[in-house]
Amino acid sequence: MSTEATLRIMNGAHKEMTSLPRQEQGAVYEFMNRFKANHRDPILHVQAAAVDSEMLTARIDGSYRALLLPVGERDYLLAGVKHRDEVADTLARQAFRINRVTGGIEVIDLAQVARGPASEEARPPLFGAYTDDQLLALGIAEPLLPQVRDLSSEEELTGLVGRAPQLTADVLVALAAGTSYDDVYAQITEPVEAEAPVDPDDLTAAVNSPATQVFSDDEALQAVLGQKFEQWQVFLHPTQRKLAEKPTTGPTRVGGGPGTGKTIVALHRVAHLVRQLPAGKDKPILLTTFNRNLAADLRTRLIALGGQELTARVDIVNIDKLAARVVSEAKIGAGKRIVDDNRVPGLWQTFLLEIGEKAWDADFLYAEWTQVILGQVLNSRNEYFRARRPNRGRSLTRGERDQVWQLTEQFTNWLDGQGVWTWRQVAERAARLEMDRAARAAAAAEESSGSLLRHRYRHVVVDEAQDLSAAHWKMLRAMAPVLGDDMFLAGDTHQRIYDNHVTLGSLGINIRGRSSRLTLSYRTTRQILAAALEIMSGEVYDDLNGGEENLAGYRSLLRGTQPTFRAAATWSQELDLVFDQVKEWGCPADGSVAICVPTRELTAAVAARLQQDGVPVTEIGPDGPKGAGGVHIGTMHRFKGLEYQRMIIAGVSHGLIPRQMIDQFASSDPKRYQRERQRDRSLLFVAATRARDELAVFWHGTPSPFLTSRLIQQRLSEEPAAQLGLDRQAL
Structure with missing residues (x-):
């Protein structure tokens, strides 16, 4: 043992x-x-x-x-x-x-609050206006509730807040300051609230929750013990401090592979910007990312870094929610229902069937509409005629563009008739509104009119930048004035799993000469890293600005076991391999093991096979795992931002990764074929780099072409592929 x-x-x-x-x-x-x-x-x-x-x-x-x-x-x-x-x-x-609200582990000091001298007139309790259920719903630590109920002075509140868990302290201070209950929930509790029901007895799930601030030590952290760092739970490597604190003359980007600390640098950048702000109560700094879960994680980490004093000056919100807020403020789209992006191609198919249109492919029209027309915020057919169409594959004649424009106008009207619109439409409308606001603010400043209209933010910080669309970027560019330290972007195009290809320079965001790259991974082992890099060998990725980017120098200080690569003759036999591997790992039901597959159908099959032998499973949905324990199972898209001690990637077969359906574009639309193939390769790369300690990769029939002979024959050393230009001595 x-x-x-x-x-x-x-x-x-x-x-x-x-x-x-x-x-x-x-x-x-x-x-x-x-x-x-x-x-x-x-x-x-x-x-x-x-x-x-x-x-x-x-x-x-x-x-x-x-x-x-x-x-x-x-x-x-x-x-x-x-x-x-x-x-x-x-x-x-x-x-x-x-904590039943966040799912995180809290250390609770149960010592009684020191009471002041008794006064002649009894003071009312500070939080008497709220019921126990209301306070608990905000995240107040339940064991402290009796003490919270007895608080009747600012001195007593200060005594409790000084030793209470972070969320409890933040909530109590905000309520005592007069912030409404709804605003406290929206600004403090909701961003860190667990997406799935919390099991108050599941410590394993809790320790992996973003709300639990813990850190694993490794060789690079030994120096921390010899220095008086203000915080350790958001560890900033000494080589990264300059990136976080250096003044810039314009938009700046930090790239790097998975686990290299891009997000940590972005958070410390936010903290640095807050320290430069004049005193005030506004929120001139925006911190945004692609989805709600990631935004909640950013807020949790930022609280760990600087507490409520820091987050009070930062607006932390995911990009679609931000766009929806802008549109809502303008009272646009009232009564419309927003549909998820993954449903929109199906809506296009339904629309084309209804009008009898057979000349155009629904997927092509969806991509043209979202990436070019909505993405570039094009207002007219003439603008569309003149627009560049980067990474769109096949070229279009003027007559074809005219047909596409007419079809997109009809589709938009059709959606209106359905009472729905899409997140891409929301982003496009928000971009228009912010661009108009920026123009009016600039005109007012030039005329010295005394207008109070200003840009929405002074600084914009973006995490997971590779996932944002062109419309998102236009909106963000308009939200901050073009000045030094205006935009700070963290992202890795090797992890782009959505079809959002942009050139930032064409969108008014010039990062040329202001890009840096991180190369040291703190998450995964050298052995897993070597396999992940082998998967990426031979592929060329962009740098968000029209150039190329690679993973040269990407390395890890952590050692582990070699990943396992095994083949099966059939899918049924591959399922047996999956079960045998889970059994070898002890069938843990603590959420430390995950299995990812290419499709939903395979997800169901894996779950059924494990449950057949009594292994508990938890499905990963759009907002993360639907429960705490069990073996987590989901499609590759679901694993973005997650991390597991042990990972199985199953179904890595030809026709599944990459998808067989993209073969039709190999001759008819070579650029689209390359783009779709690259996206599938990135999915496999993201999946492989979710593993901390052990990785197993299985397939049936012919293996995916992304699995090189070195991987299949398990001849891969812990040195990454030579063609990526890695410094082997550094490993």
């Missing part, structure tokens, strides 16, 4: 570590390494903290003890670093609970 263990460090433990003398800090680091290598090492004296406690204690040195919280098999949290004389008092006073 393996004695190795995973050890992650909670925020409170970090603060305690950095307050220790340097010698004791070194002892803590040595303890962590020893514990990870053998958590049963008798020299550590690991034992139950108390009869009625889930906590364990372990010996760091003669004076200090580690408080450990088991969260899974060989998976632990370092929850505290205490002097041996303080351990008993800490265990009696502190509790660890899973």
Whole structure:
């Protein structure tokens, strides 16, 4: 039985570590390494903290003890670093609970609030206007509710907030300041609220929740123990600090492969910009990303970095919600229902059938409408005649463009008749509105008219930049004035899994000379990284500005086992391979193992096969896993932004990856064929880089052409493909 263990460090433990003398800090680091290598090492004296406690204690040195919280098999949290004389008092006073709203683990100090001298006149409770259910729905830690109920002065509130979990503190301060209940929910609670029901007893799911701020140590983090970093839970590598804090003369982009810290740099950029702001209560900084889940994660991390004082000056919202807000403010589209993008091609097919149109392909018209007409915010047929159509494949004559324009106008009217519109239409309309606002603001400033009209933001920071459409970029460009430090973009085109190809320069966002690339992965092992890079070999990707980008120098400091690549004759036999692999990993039901496949049909088949043998499964939906435990299963698109200890990628067969349907474009539309093929390759790359420790790849029949002979024959060393130009010495 393996004695190795995973050890992650909670925020409170970090603060305690950095307050220790340097010698004791070194002892803590040595303890962590020893514990990870053998958590049963008798020299550590690991034992139950108390009869009625889930906590364990372990010996760091003669004076200090580690408080450990088991969260899974060989998976632990370092929850505290205490002097041996303080351990008993800490265990009696502190509790660890899973917040029912966020799904994250919270450390709750149950010590009673110090009361001031009794006054002659009884003061009303600060939060008497709210019911228990209302306060709990905002995320107040349930064990603290009785104390919250008794608060009657600012001094008492300050005493509780100083030791309460972050969400509880933020909610109480906002309510006490007079913020309405609905606004507190919308601004503080909703962005961090778990998408799926929370199991208050599932520690494994909770530790992997974005709401739980923990960090895993590795070789690169040893320096942290010798320095007094203000925060450790959002670790910024020293080589990245310059990127986060350097003044810029215009839009700036940071690229890099999965797990290299692009998001962390973006968050520290936001924190740096906030520190430069004059005092105020407005939110002149926008932090946005592609979807709601990622936006919630950004807010959680930003809170960990600087608390409510930092987030109070930042508008954190996903890009479609931002566009919808702009349109709603203009009172446009009232009563219309917005349909998801994945339904729109089907609507095009229905429309073409109804009008009897057979000359044009629904998928082509959908892409032309979204990427060119809506994407470039074209207002007229003449503008469409003159528009560039980058990455659109086949060329169109003037007569064909006229036909396409007429069909898109008819389709728009048809949608109006259905009482619906699409997110792409919302983005296009929002871009128009913001461009008009920017023009009026510029005119007012030039005329010195004294108008109060201004750009919506002073700074715009974007994460997952590769996923945004041209209309999104036009909207964002119009939202901030063209000045230094105006736009900061983090993204990786190798992870582009949506068909949004843009050239930022043509959209008024000039990043030339202001682009940087991160190359050190903190997530996955060298062995998994080597396999992922082999999958990408031979492919050319853009840099969002008309040039090319590669993954040269992308590397990891972490070692692990070689990924597994295995073939089966049939899909049924491949399902057996999947089950055998899950069984070999111990059939964990803690959400640490995931299986991704190319299609929904395969998802259902894998789930049925595992359930047949009693393995619990959880499907990953559009908003993330639908439950906490079990083996997580979903299509490749669902894994964006997720991370698992062990991953299986199944169905990596010819005709599935890449999709067989794109073969029809090989001769009729070679550019589209290349674009679709590249998107499928990126999907496989994203899936492979979700794995932290172990990766298994299976196929039946003929393997995907993306699996090179080096992978199939398992001749891949931990050195990435030579053709990518990686520095082998750096590995």
